[in-house]
Amino acid sequence: MNVKAQTGLWIAQRASAAVLALCVAVHLATMVYAIRGGLSAAEILSRTRGSAGWLAFYSVFVLAVTLHAPIGLRSVLNEWLGWRGTLCDIFLCALAMLLAGLGMRAVLGVFL
Amino acid sequence: MGTDKLKVSVWRGGEGGAFQEFDVPRHPSQTVLDAVTYIQRALDPTLAYRFACRVGMCGSCAMTVNGVARWTCRTHVDEAISGKGEISIAPLRNLPVIRDLVTDMRQFFDKWARAKGRFEGKRTRSDEFETIVPENENRKQIDAAIECIGCAVCYSACDVVSWNPDYLGPAALNRAWTLIKDERDTRTVERLRAVAGDAGCHSCHTHMSCTEHCPKQISPTAGIAGLKREVSLALFRGVL
Amino acid sequence: MTGHTGYWAFLAHRVSGILLTLFLPAHFFALGSALEGEAAFDTFLAWTERPLVKFAEWGIVLLLAAHLGGGLRVLALEFLPWRNWQKGLAALAAAMAIAVSLAFALGL
Numbered sequence: 001m002n003v004k005a006q007t008g009l010w011i012a013q014r015a016s017a018a019v020l021a022l023c024v025a026v027h028l029a030t031m032v033y034a035i036r037g038g039l040s041a042a043e044i045l046s047r048t049r050g051s052a053g054w055l056a057f058y059s060v061f062v063l064a065v066t067l068h069a070p071i072g073l074r075s076v077l078n079e080w081l082g083w084r085g086t087l088c089d090i091f092l093c094a095l096a097m098l099l100a101g102l103g104m105r106a107v108l109g110v111f112l
Numbered sequence: 113m114g115t116d117k118l119k120v121s122v123w124r125g126g127e128g129g130a131f132q133e134f135d136v137p138r139h140p141s142q143t144v145l146d147a148v149t150y151i152q153r154a155l156d157p158t159l160a161y162r163f164a165c166r167v168g169m170c171g172s173c174a175m176t177v178n179g180v181a182r183w184t185c186r187t188h189v190d191e192a193i194s195g196k197g198e199i200s201i202a203p204l205r206n207l208p209v210i211r212d213l214v215t216d217m218r219q220f221f222d223k224w225a226r227a228k229g230r231f232e233g234k235r236t237r238s239d240e241f242e243t244i245v246p247e248n249e250n251r252k253q254i255d256a257a258i259e260c261i262g263c264a265v266c267y268s269a270c271d272v273v274s275w276n277p278d279y280l281g282p283a284a285l286n287r288a289w290t291l292i293k294d295e296r297d298t299r300t301v302e303r304l305r306a307v308a309g310d311a312g313c314h315s316c317h318t319h320m321s322c323t324e325h326c327p328k329q330i331s332p333t334a335g336i337a338g339l340k341r342e343v344s345l346a347l348f349r350g351v352l
Numbered sequence: 353m354t355g356h357t358g359y360w361a362f363l364a365h366r367v368s369g370i371l372l373t374l375f376l377p378a379h380f381f382a383l384g385s386a387l388e389g390e391a392a393f394d395t396f397l398a399w400t401e402r403p404l405v406k407f408a409e410w411g412i413v414l415l416l417a418a419h420l421g422g423g424l425r426v427l428a429l430e431f432l433p434w435r436n437w438q439k440g441l442a443a444l445a446a447a448m449a450i451a452v453s454l455a456f457a458l459g460l
Contacts, residue, residue: 003309007347010314010340014430017423024420028413028454041393062380069373075317076370078310079275095373102380109384271359317366318429320358334434341431 001089009071016068023061048110055111062103070096118189120147122159123202126209131200132156144184144192145173148201148213161213168327171263175213176202181268183327204268220264220283227284227312228303233296242296250293257290257335259328266322266332278311282322282332285313289335292342304339304346313339361444365422368415375412413454421447 001009034044048054070092077083077092116138121131134155136147145163152159163173168186175184177192178200192199207215235242244251266282267273273281280288288307291297307313316336323331346352385392399405421444 001310003305003312004347004352006309006314007343007352011344011347014427017427021420021423024416028416032454041390041397045390045393065376069369069376072369073373075315076366079272079315084310098377099380102377102384106380106383317362318358318426319362321356324356324358331434333429337430337434 009074012067013071016064016071019060019064020068023057023064026057027061045110049112051111055107058107058111059104062100062107065103066096066100069099118147118193119198120151121198121200122148122151122213123209124159124212126211129209129212131202138189142189144175144177144187144189144199144201147189147199148175148184159213160211169261171261171265171327174204174263174265174268176205176268181205181265181325183263183265186327204264206268206270206273207264215264217264220267220281221262223280223284224262224287226306227280227288228299228306229284229287229291231291231294231297232299234298235296244295248295250295253338254290254293257286257330257332260286260330261328263327265325265327266330269321269325271319271321272315272317276310276315279315280307280312282316282336285316285339286322286330286332286335289339292339301346301351304343304352307339308343308352313343316340361422361425364418365426368419368422371415372412372419375415414451417447417451417454420450 034047073095074088074092077088118136118138120134120136122134123129124132134151136150136155139146145166148159148161149163152161161173161175163185164170166173166185168183171183173184174181176182177184177187178194181204182192184201189199194200201213203209203213203215207217207220210216233242246252260283262283264283266286270279270282272279285307288303292300292303297303313336316333318333318337320331320333323333326332343352382396385396400409424447425444
């Protein structure tokens with residue numbers, strides 16, 4: 001990976017961090033509100049299903065996570081495990097796909 | 113009190129060496145360099161170590177004292193001594209050990225060169241001076257970082273240097289920063305390319321060990337943060 | 353080099369990041385069970401009532417707050433005018449506040 005791509009990764013990491021700071025704040029506040037008085041599947045799903053706004057919000061959340069976590073883990077693998085190079089980057093792409101796949105499955109399951 | 117003794121453990125040998133203990137007479141206002149000098153002159157002439165000015169100007173005497181990288185000529189024994197009244201002296205971390213307290217500093221200076229840490233102006237001796245007034249904002253930022261004397265304390269303190277053999281390190285990156293901020297320099301783009309990426313500024317994780325330990329109170333972390341911003345701007349402008 | 357604020361902030365930030373990356377796929381997977389309908393989701397929700405799970409949830413909130421605090425510190429150091437030590441403390445203080453308040457709010 002050349003320095004331009006590595007710079008791009010750094011920018012994506014910081015940008016997704018800023019997005020996540022907002023998303024996490026909203027998510028936690030929402031959870032605190034929603035969890036009061038216990039919850040059942042029916043209660044949750046009745047509020048979330050069909051909500052285009054929340055679907056959009058959580059899709060952005062999942063996308064930000066898909067960028068942020070693997071790029072962060074890349075530093076850990078490079079520095080603490082000494083694992084560098086193409087194979088490591090391919091593994092991280094696979095992780096990104098896993099997070100995107102499971103994440104969007106959850107988003108669609110809850111909001112669609 | 114000349115009859116008080118200090119227990120000094122000194123690293124002997126190369127990478128696979130060991131600590132050797134010496135009893136050094138303790139004096140008021142004694143520095144760690146004084147202790148090392150005493151050992152070499154009175155106890156064991158085979159001890160290898162570096163020093164030059166012994167007054168905190170050259171940085172040659174930098175060693176690891178009780179686990180911390182510092183200038184031994186500016187470290188009083190009273191300040192460095194452990195709870196048990198012991199001092200351990202080892203060569204600087206992150207550099208190959210030649211022998212005893214002497215390290216091979218070549219990689220430190222090679223990385224300085226790789227970061228394009230050399231000024232290249234556009235004027236010749238026949239031209240007028242290119243003036244940068246003291247109030248100039250760029251110059252103020254340079255001033256905060258320019259006093260580096262290449263002692264390698266920051267390089268020795270940096271964990272990323274330990275973890276990533278290619279990482280240019282705080283001193284080289286700090287010097288590159290002072291040159292990028294220098295309006296008279298002509299090699300800005302090349303230098304930005306040299307300091308970007310995994311081997312460069314982007315691997316700094318702001319531990320700030322460099323800033324914590326720099327004997328000249330420079331903050332390489334600040335300069336490296338500046339490099340991160342400059343490199344991003346260059347990427348957006350399509351010049352990287 | 354260990355033993356100073358910046359190093360601990362970094363370590364907390366990195367370790368919490370690693371643990372969160374391990375937690376997230378499980379979190380996504382469990383939520384995805386909602387796709388299989390309300391009964392499956394209810395089974396999952398009943399499981400989360402167990403004390404050990406509640407404790408783990410509190411732990412995850414703590415990890416999140418620690419990671420967010422560390423992240424805000426990095427963003428401040430990289431993008432705001434340089435003020436040496438103040439930023440580290442400010443972001444960490446913010447993280448602590450968030451963690452404590454959330455722990456209480458979530459009633460754990």
